[in-house]
Amino acid sequence: MQNKIHNNADQAPFEWLTIYCAANAVEANIVKGLFLNNNIDCQLLGESLQGAVGEIPLEQTQVRVQVFAIKERQARQILVNYTQVQQSAPDWVCPNCNEHNGPTFDFCWSCRTPHND
């Protein structure tokens, strides 16, 4: 089957790969939490720039989410689920720290408070 995204065969399995470009740091951390919940190591790029770029509002600063190339397939599957659920279910706000969490989160990404329906 043809991989239409791109072929990573020549890429080291532990190379960081940008898997998702979040609209802002909040969304980036939601995606990061999803990956961490599935034992996928990830890092955020761009988040640290926000302090330096004073004129640009936090909400407009894109943050790239990176995973190891070897985890790309698994991470993409999670992203597919994430975007599907996002369209059908609302975010929830953590009662402990007031952070916004994605609907697929069982625990707050920030303080690990369990989500109670």
Ligand SMILES: [Zn+2]
């Ligand atoms: Zn919380």
